[in-house]
Amino acid sequence: MREVEVLPDLSRPCALVPTMGALHAGHQSLIRRARELADEVVVSVFVNPLQFEDREDLARYPSAPKQDNQLAMQAGATILWKPSYESIYPGEIKTLSSGEIGNRFEGIHRPGHFDGVLTVVNRLFELSRPKYAIFGEKDFQQLFLIKQMAAKLDSEINIITAPTIRDSSGLALSSRNIRLSQQALKDALVISRTLRAASNESSIKDARQALMQVESEASFTLDYAEIIDEESFQVADESSVKTRAIIAGWIEGVRLIDNMAMQKSLVRV
Numbered sequence: 001m002r003e004v005e006v007l008p009d010l011s012r013p014c015a016l017v018p019t020m021g022a023l024h025a026g027h028q029s030l031i032r033r034a035r036e037l038a039d040e041v042v043v044s045v046f047v048n049p050l051q052f053e054d055r056e057d058l059a060r061y062p063s064a065p066k067q068d069n070q071l072a073m074q075a076g077a078t079i080l081w082k083p084s085y086e087s088i089y090p091g092e093i094k095t096l097s098s099g100e101i102g103n104r105f106e107g108i109h110r111p112g113h114f115d116g117v118l119t120v121v122n123r124l125f126e127l128s129r130p131k132y133a134i135f136g137e138k139d140f141q142q143l144f145l146i147k148q149m150a151a152k153l154d155s156e157i158n159i160i161t162a163p164t165i166r167d168s169s170g171l172a173l174s175s176r177n178i179r180l181s182q183q184a185l186k187d188a189l190v191i192s193r194t195l196r197a198a199s200n201e202s203s204i205k206d207a208r209q210a211l212m213q214v215e216s217e218a219s220f221t222l223d224y225a226e227i228i229d230e231e232s233f234q235v236a237d238e239s240s241v242k243t244r245a246i247i248a249g250w251i252e253g254v255r256l257i258d259n260m261a262m263q264k265s266l267v268r269v
């Protein structure tokens with residue numbers, strides 16, 4: 001595996017795994033998926049200031065360069081790409097808009113976040129011209145918006161989805177988990193427990209009620225919990241076919257998000 005700041009001309013089609021570093025087993029599963037699709041696997045590490053609405057959150061974002069190198073190599077990356085800020089944003093930044101959907105759920109609590117995500121992902125695409133780009137389901141709204149952006153730009157890049165990786169207790173892996181105490185790691189299990197319960201309900205009403213159980217954990221401060229329609233990212237209703245439970249909130253000053261597909265087709269009530 002080569003570590004580069006500037007990508008060389010790639011002679012073979014590549015699969016891109018965009019990351020902000022602090023890699024973990026979740027990222028490794030994306031890299032392994034990429035390796036199934038292409039012999040050249042580029043893992044980008046770039047902490048994108050544009051997607052942090054809160055300067056302190058940006059300053060606290062974890063960084064583990066040595067570990068990134070090891071984990072990326074182990075999982076089969078061929079190039080670890082660490083672009084400079086100037087190469088991503090030369091001159092005036094042309095921000096992409098995430099539109100109405102970018103202002104829902106995450107967007108209400110993180111204004112401008114998805115505009116920043118789309119802007120950087122588009123730049124990473126422009127610079128690396130991948131055949132495939134792999135994103136995890138854990139950031140489901142991000143995934144939805146990136147797919148929408150790729151479709152709008154008539155991009156030939158195949159956006160590939162990979163499932164959320166959980167630890168043995170059910171907690172979704174996230175670079176931010178490193179900031180949680182042992183107690184908070186236990187308390188955070190309320191999120192996956194609640195999602196699992198909601199995902200087994202067979203009506204939207206019951207699933208919503210089940211989601212409210214997330215507030216039973218006193219240390220958890222809820223931002224939102226909802227059942228959404230996967231096709232539109234609107235609140236699910238009787239016409240929804242594929243639906244998903246989503247939750248976001250805070251434990252010990254750390255923001256956690258997670259989601260789970262509903263297991264049964266919902267009864268129309």
Ligand code: PAF
Nearest residue numbers: 018019020048117120139
């Ligand atoms: O999911 C992330 O880590 C980031 O939002 C991404 C896609 C690498 C863009 O900065």
